[in-house]
Amino acid sequence: MSAPSRWKQTLTPYLFLAPAAAVLGMFMLWAMVQVVFYSFTRYTAFRGPDPVGLENYRRLLADSRFWWCLFNSFLYLLVTPAVILLSLQAALLVHAGLRWARGLRVWLFLPVVTPAIVAAIAWRLLLNEDAGLLNSALGLLGAGPVYWLSDRPWTLISAMLVTLWRGFGYYMMIFLAGLAAVPRELEEAATIDGAGRIDILRHVTLPALRPLIVLVAVISSISALKVFDELYVTVRGAPVSHQTVVPLIYDTAFERGDYGYASAIGVTLFVVVLAFSLLQLRLAERDA
Amino acid sequence: MIDRRPAWLTVSMYAAALLLALLAVGPCVWLLAVALSSTEVPLSRLPGPDELTLDNFRGVWSEAGMGKALLNSVIVTVAQALLNVLLAALAAYPLARMRFRGRSLIFVLILSTMMIPEQVIVVPLFRTIVGLGLYDTLIAVVLPFSVTAFGIFLCRQAFLAIPLSLEEAARIDGAGSLRIWWHVMLPLARPALATLAVFSVIGAWSALLWPLIVLQEQDKFTLPVAVNQLLSVFATNVRYAYAGSVLAVIPVLAFYLLAQRWLIRGLMSGAVKG
Numbered sequence: 001m002s003a004p005s006r007w008k009q010t011l012t013p014y015l016f017l018a019p020a021a022a023v024l025g026m027f028m029l030w031a032m033v034q035v036v037f038y039s040f041t042r043y044t045a046f047r048g049p050d051p052v053g054l055e056n057y058r059r060l061l062a063d064s065r066f067w068w069c070l071f072n073s074f075l076y077l078l079v080t081p082a083v084i085l086l087s088l089q090a091a092l093l094v095h096a097g098l099r100w101a102r103g104l105r106v107w108l109f110l111p112v113v114t115p116a117i118v119a120a121i122a123w124r125l126l127l128n129e130d131a132g133l134l135n136s137a138l139g140l141l142g143a144g145p146v147y148w149l150s151d152r153p154w155t156l157i158s159a160m161l162v163t164l165w166r167g168f169g170y171y172m173m174i175f176l177a178g179l180a181a182v183p184r185e186l187e188e189a190a191t192i193d194g195a196g197r198i199d200i201l202r203h204v205t206l207p208a209l210r211p212l213i214v215l216v217a218v219i220s221s222i223s224a225l226k227v228f229d230e231l232y233v234t235v236r237g238a239p240v241s242h243q244t245v246v247p248l249i250y251d252t253a254f255e256r257g258d259y260g261y262a263s264a265i266g267v268t269l270f271v272v273v274l275a276f277s278l279l280q281l282r283l284a285e286r287d288a
Numbered sequence: 289m290i291d292r293r294p295a296w297l298t299v300s301m302y303a304a305a306l307l308l309a310l311l312a313v314g315p316c317v318w319l320l321a322v323a324l325s326s327t328e329v330p331l332s333r334l335p336g337p338d339e340l341t342l343d344n345f346r347g348v349w350s351e352a353g354m355g356k357a358l359l360n361s362v363i364v365t366v367a368q369a370l371l372n373v374l375l376a377a378l379a380a381y382p383l384a385r386m387r388f389r390g391r392s393l394i395f396v397l398i399l400s401t402m403m404i405p406e407q408v409i410v411v412p413l414f415r416t417i418v419g420l421g422l423y424d425t426l427i428a429v430v431l432p433f434s435v436t437a438f439g440i441f442l443c444r445q446a447f448l449a450i451p452l453s454l455e456e457a458a459r460i461d462g463a464g465s466l467r468i469w470w471h472v473m474l475p476l477a478r479p480a481l482a483t484l485a486v487f488s489v490i491g492a493w494s495a496l497l498w499p500l501i502v503l504q505e506q507d508k509f510t511l512p513v514a515v516n517q518l519l520s521v522f523a524t525n526v527r528y529a530y531a532g533s534v535l536a537v538i539p540v541l542a543f544y545l546l547a548q549r550w551l552i553r554g555l556m557s558g559a560v561k562g
Binding site: 012034118229263 | 301304313315375376381386394398407408409410411412413414415416431432434437440469490493496500511519529530541543545548552555556
């Protein structure tokens with residue numbers, strides 16, 4: 001082989017990789033390095049970054065806005081068990097193959113493709129405090145009104161409703177894939193042994209789905225920690241203490257221009273997300 | 289065979305199915321109804337046939353620049369989906385098929401970017417975009433997310449499943465790597481590429497946080513940013529926001545109904561995204 005063509009062969013894989021590596025390197029890996037660096041600096045829209053050591057993190061410890069938002073982010077994780085239950089229910093229902101409900105799967109997935117801001121606006125209508133459908137219905141029952149969009153903890157619950165609504169169809173698909181893989185023979189054998197439906201569900205189907213339930217728990221709680229759109233729109237007008245961590249990052253960086261401090265909040269969020277995924281994977285391993 | 293379902297169970301399953309379907313489509317139907325009704329109709333009920341009007345749609349289209357936002361959204365979405373597929377398929381080929389120095393390190397670095405949430409790095413992303421002189425351009429919306437580790441991983445799995453013999457045959461015929469990639473690998477990986485494209489379209493169409501950060505002038509807004517602005521306190525008519533939301537959801541719903549085969553196939557084969 002001649003020298004130029006050997007060169008060409010050596011270079012080829014790198015040329016294929018170059019565009020993707022440039023994008024991921026500059027906008028992901030380098031950005032991650034930068035955000036850690038910024039978190040140790042005073043950096044605003046007007047000046048910086050000037051290194052200040054741990055000052056931003058000291059500020060975090062004393063900042064009640066931050067603690068409220070972090071607390072709310074953890075509360076937001078309650079959406080995970082709810083979304084698992086609902087999506088599992090939906091998957092079992094679709095998997096049962098009801099004769100007159102063939103299109104169910106397609107319909108239940110519609111909320112997933114609805115942009116979050118549209119979903120939030122639609123729910124704001126239903127949750128409208130003076131005239132929304134929910135409060136009107138509660139009024140007929142002689143209850144309410146509930147201040148869905150301005151009172152704690154309803155503000156958070158309202159946003160969680162939107163997250164739940166947009167999420168369950170997606171996880172339902174994951175469970176459906178799992179249900180399709182449960183061996184029929186197992187269920188049949190159990191029936192022959194005289195097991196009822198509930199027994200089969202508890203002792204055959206659910207154990208078979210266990211790894212997927214863990215997967216969905218990991219995915220949905222990570223996305224709960226990262227939530228922005230729903231909250232930003234649903235509880236617009238409520239104080240920052242009704243928000244979670246990502247809206248706080250947005251507010252700190254792009255409304256107040258405090259980049260260094262926003263970076264410190266970002267790094268904290270990164271650590272929480274990482275710890276959370278490692279913890280859940282560890283639990284999954286121990287179970288397996 | 290599992291024994292037949294008792295009647296009460298069948299009935300309650302249909303009831304549950306109906307309830308879930310109502311829950312899934314109800315909010316959007318209600319949104320559409322309110323967007324179509326005149327301001328006198330209270331939010332708590334559906335409009336009657338004589339209370340329907342297209343005024344909100346006309347208003348939002350002519351006054352709020354929704355036409356431009358729709359165009360911007362289409363541009364951004366198409367560009368992001370094409371780049372996602374192209375760059376991921378390019379990067380995945382050597383990772384699946386070639387031996388070279390640093391391959392596993394590069395692969396690990398690529399996968400590690402999956403652990404970095406966009407929300408954590410918005411500040412440096414923003415500074416980089418400003419530094420490149422791209423602030424308030426559609427390029428800024430697309431560029432940082434023009435390739436994802438998820439996409440590369442998906443394409444690599446698809447390429448690994450293609451028999452080596454096909455590639456060897458092409459190589460004996462004198463084809464170079466780029467030609468093999470284009471004429472052998474891409475056509476055979478079409479299902480995976482289609483799945484990736486569908487995921488990218490839906491993701492790009494919905495994106496709010498990043499476009500909100502890098503877009504400033506109204507004529508650059510994508511639909512979610514434009515709708516967000518309609519909600520602001522300065523908005524003249526809140527029903528415009530509802531009409532705008534309907535305009536923002538219709539194209540993606542239509543796309544979903546056309547492309548759902550690829551989407552569901554991707555999801556069912558375990559192409560899961562966090």
